[in-house]
Amino acid sequence: MNKKVLVIGSGFAGLSAATALADKGYQVQILEKNDQPGGRARAFSADGFTFDMGPSWYWMPDVFERYFQSYGKSVADYYSLERLDPSYRVYFGAQDYLDIPAGLERCVELFESIEAGSGLKLRKFMEESAYKYEVGIKDLVYRPGRSLLEFADWRIAKGLFQLDLLKSIRSYVHQHFQNPRLRQLMEFPILFLGGTPKNTPALYSLMNYADMELGTWFPKGGMVEIVEAMVALAKEKGVEIVTSSPVRNLKVATGGHISGAECDNATYTADIVVAGADYHHVEQQLLPAAYRQYSPQYWEKRDMAPSSLLYYLGVSKKVEGLLHHTLCFDESFDEHAAQLYDHPQWPKKPLFYVSATSKTDPNAAPEGKENLFLLVPTAPGLVDTDSVKKDYLHLLMARIKKLTGENLEHSIEYQRSFATSDFVSDYNSFKGNAYGLANTLRQTAILKPSLKSKKVNNLYYTGQLTVPGPGVPPSLISGQVVADEIEKDYAKALAV
Numbered sequence: 423m424n425k426k427v428l429v430i431g432s433g434f435a436g437l438s439a440a441t442a443l444a445d446k447g448y449q450v451q452i453l454e455k456n457d458q459p460g461g462r463a464r465a466f467s468a469d470g471f472t473f474d475m476g477p478s479w480y481w482m483p484d485v486f487e488r489y490f491q492s493y494g495k496s497v498a499d500y501y502s503l504e505r506l507d508p509s510y511r512v513y514f515g516a517q518d519y520l521d522i523p524a525g526l527e528r529c530v531e532l533f534e535s536i537e538a539g540s541g542l543k544l545r546k547f548m549e550e551s552a553y554k555y556e557v558g559i560k561d562l563v564y565r566p567g568r569s570l571l572e573f574a575d576w577r578i579a580k581g582l583f584q585l586d587l588l589k590s591i592r593s594y595v596h597q598h599f600q601n602p603r604l605r606q607l608m609e610f611p612i613l614f615l616g617g618t619p620k621n622t623p624a625l626y627s628l629m630n631y632a633d634m635e636l637g638t639w640f641p642k643g644g645m646v647e648i649v650e651a652m653v654a655l656a657k658e659k660g661v662e663i664v665t666s667s668p669v670r671n672l673k674v675a676t677g678g679h680i681s682g683a684e685c686d687n688a689t690y691t692a693d694i695v696v697a698g699a700d701y702h703h704v705e706q707q708l709l710p711a712a713y714r715q716y717s718p719q720y721w722e723k724r725d726m727a728p729s730s731l732l733y734y735l736g737v738s739k740k741v742e743g744l745l746h747h748t749l750c751f752d753e754s755f756d757e758h759a760a761q762l763y764d765h766p767q768w769p770k771k772p773l774f775y776v777s778a779t780s781k782t783d784p785n786a787a788p789e790g791k792e793n794l795f796l797l798v799p800t801a802p803g804l805v806d807t808d809s810v811k812k813d814y815l816h817l818l819m820a821r822i823k824k825l826t827g828e829n830l831e832h833s834i835e836y837q838r839s840f841a842t843s844d845f846v847s848d849y850n851s852f853k854g855n856a857y858g859l860a861n862t863l864r865q866t867a868i869l870k871p872s873l874k875s876k877k878v879n880n881l882y883y884t885g886q887l888t889v890p891g892p893g894v895p896p897s898l899i900s901g902q903v904v905a906d907e908i909e910k911d912y913a914k915a916l917a918v
């Protein structure tokens with residue numbers, strides 16, 4: 423009989439792992455805590471407004487295409503994409519902004535208009551970033567990180583220099599550009615990786631290539647379309663998704679073999695378990711202590727990606743001055759970063775991000791209105807209270823007014839907030855992290871929490887706290903990588 427796999431969690435990583443395993447012939451069941459699949463990328467509607475709850479930037483379209491093509495499908499079979507132009511707007515002060523055009527050539531022109539000679543440098547920067555993207559996203563991210571030997575090939579040895587693994591993205595960017603705005607613009611994509619420009623390897627300038635060359639896209643209907651597409655494909659492959667079923671406990675037999683997972687009203691048996699829920703939650707809360715591979719001290723020392731203070735606002739008018747994606751970088755990035763990582767506290771003068779998908783999608787808000795999603799990166803583990811959330815909403819409204827001239831405070835007809843405590847209660851997130859473990863040098867590849875448990879022989883992990891890291895494309899890849907490892911291990915076991 424086919425081996426039975428239980429996947430805990432139906433985020434991108436869980437869905438991806440489940441689909442890949444079902445495709446390989448395993449019998450797969452997903453147990454999901456919440457009442458809908460998608461994890462951090464769930465969506466909701468209220469009072470005629472629709473909101474994606476988490477990710478909003480569709481980058482690296484090639485990764486999504488490769489995902490569906492590996493099953494003989496195409497993205498176009500499930501949803502349609504539109505390239506945004508401008509890709510996004512960045513505010514540096516009141517009515518003082520740059521719109522980043524779609525396509526490298528127009529970015530080169532923009533750079534040149536700001537700093538003489540920087541257009542040429544951008545072109546050179548992008549050539550190097552294209553190489554890093556080629557090696558990084560098409561090769562390195564597919565390595566499971568179980569042994570150093572995986573990296574012992576010529577491209578990596580050569581790449582220590584060419585891939586800039588040992589240099590920070592900050593020094594790399596500063597080496598190329600002098601203008602503070604251009605520097606900030608080139609450092610922005612690092613925010614997706616959860617670290618700071620100072621502690622993130624310059625390998626990740628591949629994100630600049632994703633930004634300026636590959637572009638910012640929007641799946642019509644919102645990011646939740648990706649979830650729906652992946653769920654449809656998973657079901658087509660025979661995956662069963664059981665929602666509203668939080669796993670409370672994993673049953674481990676002596677010797678380290680999981681026999682099943684206990685939910686509130688049922689126990690599910692398994693030959694193999696894939697943990698797609700937050701790694702820390704599964705190993706520290708669902709496994710008996712004797713079978714945990716990492717100590718609480720280990721987890722305390724990890725550099726987690728930030729949490730977020732989020733607002734979902736339905737606004738009763740159209741808002742001039744905001745695009746589909748708007749970054750408000752009118753305060754010091756380094757000061758905010760220090761309050762995220764060095765001295766965790768509520769940021770005094772936060773940078774923040776606004777998404778208004780109603781600028782592109784007329785169905786996202788009633789006619790003449792706007793659905794705004796506001797995101798402030800915050801340190802993991804902070805205590806959020808109603809009064810903190812109220813104060814920050816007020817602060818953000820004042821900042822939007824200063825930057826765009828739009829007074830929104832009296833135009834909010836729907837509002838909901840989401841913060842650290844919600845990440846914990848909704849996703850069992852460690853310290854309320856929003857997007858996993860930061861991609862710093864000391865947390866790259868084999869230095870990440872391992873995708874295979876060393877203490878439980880049939881337990882594997884996937885998702886944004888293991889390889890390759892945070893973000894939607896890496897989570898999709900993580901699921902495929904773990905499925906391949908399971909297939910290798912079990913094919914090997916059967917052959918013995």
Ligand SMILES: Cc1cc2nc3c(=O)[nH]c(=O)nc-3n(C[C@H](O)[C@H](O)[C@H](O)COP(=O)(O)OP(=O)(O)OC[C@H]3O[C@@H](n4cnc5c(N)ncnc54)[C@H](O)[C@@H]3O)c2cc1C
Binds near residue numbers: 698857885886892
């Ligand atoms: C606010 C925000 C904005 C982001 N923006 C972007 C962006 O623009 N672009 C981008 O690429 N990425 C973005 N990201 C990151 C991206 O969304 C994540 O990296 C990705 O969704 C993580 O997927 P995952 O499958 O690893 O985890 P999750 O989506 O968290 O999935 C884990 C699942 O496990 C379930 N679970 C937890 N505990 C249990 C249990 N005991 N039993 C059963 N199920 C359980 C959870 O309910 C959840 O469904 C953003 C993230 C956030 C939060």
